[in-house]
Amino acid sequence: MRDEVDLVVPVKTLGRAKTRLTSATGGDPVSHAALALALAMDTVSAALATPGVRRVVTITSDPAVASEMAALGVESLPEPAEPGLNEALRHGARTLGSGRIGALQADLPALRSAELQAALEAAGGRRAFVPDRQGTGTTLLLAAPGGALDPRFGVGSAGHHRISGAVALLGPWPSLRCDVDTEEDLRLALTLGLGVHTANALPAWTT
Numbered sequence: 001m002r003d004e005v006d007l008v009v010p011v012k013t014l015g016r017a018k019t020r021l022t023s024a025t026g027g028d029p030v031s032h033a034a035l036a037l038a039l040a041m042d043t044v045s046a047a048l049a050t051p052g053v054r055r056v057v058t059i060t061s062d063p064a065v066a067s068e069m070a071a072l073g074v075e076s077l078p079e080p081a082e083p084g085l086n087e088a089l090r091h092g093a094r095t096l097g098s099g100r101i102g103a104l105q106a107d108l109p110a111l112r113s114a115e116l117q118a119a120l121e122a123a124g125g126r127r128a129f130v131p132d133r134q135g136t137g138t139t140l141l142l143a144a145p146g147g148a149l150d151p152r153f154g155v156g157s158a159g160h161h162r163i164s165g166a167v168a169l170l171g172p173w174p175s176l177r178c179d180v181d182t183e184e185d186l187r188l189a190l191t192l193g194l195g196v197h198t199a200n201a202l203p204a205w206t207t
């Protein structure tokens with residue numbers, strides 16, 4: 001491993017998160033918030049267990065998220081004044097400082113540490129990204145050591161990261177590429193093997 005990585009994990013306020021997944025929990029806001037939190041907890045737990053990851057911080061203005069992350073030993077930074085995902089990530093990267101920085105999406109409930117470690121190693125010293133399984137979104141963006149993260153998340157982010165010069169990493173890492181946006185994604189993540197938090201927060205239709 002060339003350089004250890006400090007990861008920023010953005011987590012939206014639970015009441016506004018994962019709107020495309022609303023049908024999975026039958027419209028019940030309490031179950032929905034619990035599921036959104038569980039996705040983030042499993043993502044962060046796997047990241048914490050990954051060799052090559054030095055530090056994980058979340059960016060969130062949700063006190064419930066910050067409190068659960070603190071129980072995992074993870075610091076949460078509040079959102080910056082400027083709204084939006086990329087602004088939150090830039091704020092996290094600035095706070096983490098001059099090491100090697102990465103952004104990991106918080107909706108990877110099947111994430112395996114070995115797959116994240118393999119992606120970090122495949123990046124070498126390059127600014128790089130891992131597209132989601134559809135090839136359109138981004139699940140992981142890595143700055144070069146000491147370099148800028150330059151996040152371009154949002155619709156079609158994989159294309160934007162590629163155009164900005166980041167190298168696409170396309171290894172055999174299904175758990176790292178399976179972000180959960182929809183019920184279909186959740187079904188696939190279930191077949192890959194969910195982390196314990198999400199397994200305990202699953203909606204009734206999965207059992």
Ligand SMILES: Nc1nc2c(ncn2[C@@H]2O[C@H](COP(=O)(O)OP(=O)(O)OP(=O)(O)O)[C@@H](O)[C@H]2O)c(=O)[nH]1
Nearest residue numbers: 010011012017018019020059084085088105106107
């Ligand atoms: N801190 C922070 N995190 C964000 C923000 N927008 C999105 N995220 C997080 O970024 C990641 C990717 O976002 P999406 O997959 O679009 O998740 P989402 O916005 O909760 O889902 P939808 O409502 O279905 O679009 C998730 O981990 C979100 O929690 C934001 O404005 N601030």
Ligand SMILES: C=C(OP(=O)(O)O)C(=O)O
Nearest residue numbers: 137138153154157179181
């Ligand atoms: C937010 C993103 O992805 P999605 O909403 O598709 O998960 C993204 O890739 O920038």
